Amino acid sequence: MGGDEIASPEARADAVAEALVEKGHLPEGALDAVERIEEGLDWHNGARVVARAWTDPAYRARLLADGTAACAELGFEGPQGEYIVVLEDTPERKNLIVCTQCSCTAWPVLGLPPDWYKSPEYRARVVREPRRVLREMGLELEPEIEVRVWDTTAETRYLVLPLRPEGTDGFTEDQLAALVMREAMIGVARVPSPT
Numbered sequence: 001m002g003g004d005e006i007a008s009p010e011a012r013a014d015a016v017a018e019a020l021v022e023k024g025h026l027p028e029g030a031l032d033a034v035e036r037i038e039e040g041l042d043w044h045n046g047a048r049v050v051a052r053a054w055t056d057p058a059y060r061a062r063l064l065a066d067g068t069a070a071c072a073e074l075g076f077e078g079p080q081g082e083y084i085v086v087l088e089d090t091p092e093r094k095n096l097i098v099c100t101q102c103s104c105t106a107w108p109v110l111g112l113p114p115d116w117y118k119s120p121e122y123r124a125r126v127v128r129e130p131r132r133v134l135r136e137m138g139l140e141l142e143p144e145i146e147v148r149v150w151d152t153t154a155e156t157r158y159l160v161l162p163l164r165p166e167g168t169d170g171f172t173e174d175q176l177a178a179l180v181m182r183e184a185m186i187g188v189a190r191v192p193s194p195t
């Protein structure tokens, strides 16, 4: 690499990790363990939860009553998922998640937060003018729909249960899960109809 080039963040992180292990500040294998944990933190897990809730009314009821336990039923539990509260979208109400303090998400079901969710702009503006922020993100809400913005607290982690889209009658749970995007579970998008 030439002297003027700046290494990628990954390359720099690897170099720092190597140095820490070499100097004995980090036990060998510690970072692999962290990586394995991170691999389990995947928003596709949340998509499975949503698809199950769409197809199994009893599961949906359990999910809304105790999000933590219902997510754990599917094997999704762990750090930053100790107290998951599921917010149910209805035709009249759109839920939206933010963490104005920093950028918390329910790791076991939403994974680590996307960059836009961490941006100071989103965190500040979505509370003051949610409709406008949603419009800018491509979601135009009808004026009669109520928007509820949920600010993450120290303990609670939220997951939005979006509306099941039209045109999905007879879809399997797997087919439904494939439609669910992370944005819909944060609340800044609707799950689009496949038709």
Ligand code: FE
Pocket: 099, 100, 101, 102, 103, 104, 105, 152
């Ligand atoms: Fe936070």
